[in-house]
Amino acid sequence: MNFELSDLLYYPVKSLGAIKAGSIVIDAFGVKNDRRFMLIDKNNEFVTQRKYPQLSLLSASLSSRSLFISGGDLGRLEFALNSLSGVQKVKIWDDFVEAEIIDDKLTAVLSDYVGESVRLAYIPDKSYRQVDRNFFAGDQRVSFADGFPLLLTNNASLLDLNQKLDKPVGMHRFRSNIVFSGNIAFQEDVWEQVRIGEVAFKLVKPCGRCNMTTINSLGEHTKEPLKALSSYRKNEFGVCFGQNMVQMNQGTITMGDKLSVI
Secondary structure (H helix, E strand, C coil), X not given: CEEEEEEEEECCECCCCCEECCEEEECCCCECCCCCEEEECCCCEEECCCCCHHHHHEEEEECCCEEEEEECCCCEEEEEHHHEEEEEEEEECCEEEEEEEECCCCHHHHHHHHCXXXXXXXXXXXXXXXXXXXXXXXXXXXXXXXCCCEEEEEHHHHHHHHCCCCCCCCHHHHCCCEEXXXXXXXXXXXXXXXXXXXXXXXXXXXXXXXXXXXXXXXXCECXXXXXXXXXXXXXXCEEEEEEEEEECCCEEEECCCEEEEC
């Protein structure tokens, strides 16, 4: 079976907006530049939309010298990458990771927006965070993504879900890296491996969804689509939509590539 791709995305800062791309590079972490940055609080613990839904209104982009964050009423904040300093332990879920910190004067502006003191943490190449060996036994690193390097979702699954909602939602609610145009809802649940272009992937775990999926265009938590999804997509992994993946090799994927089930 071969399927068309409909979106390729990455998120420079965890919990901030996506960048749609015509092609993505799959490196040792997953998608190149995906969630290498995240916000941390005064205790060096990760900060996300789960607690601060207004983060959904912000987007991030990268140049060779700077990280830019914009949206909300922030304007455009520029954080120089040469201001990365020191190495500190930061916490994401149950993992403690060595990260470099941006402690710039502009972090005060970002902190005011969030409503709590925050800084930016970066996971450098020399740091190693292992994926959950309960689902992938091999050595595989991951960035500041929740648990796995990539997330695959299916447009047919979204169509199925939207038929159960009074107001349809977009795929952006599910923060995918790769979106394909399937012909059956949730058909990816039974796949074990896929190939896209020159890269092969192992599907390792259904993605349990949280209240980040309920954040609307105003940056507010609502009930849907999680309420509807929980009525028919709940299992031992939670309320699931999409499949977490681990890359089996590195390479480049472009929008013209086909997804093939192995």
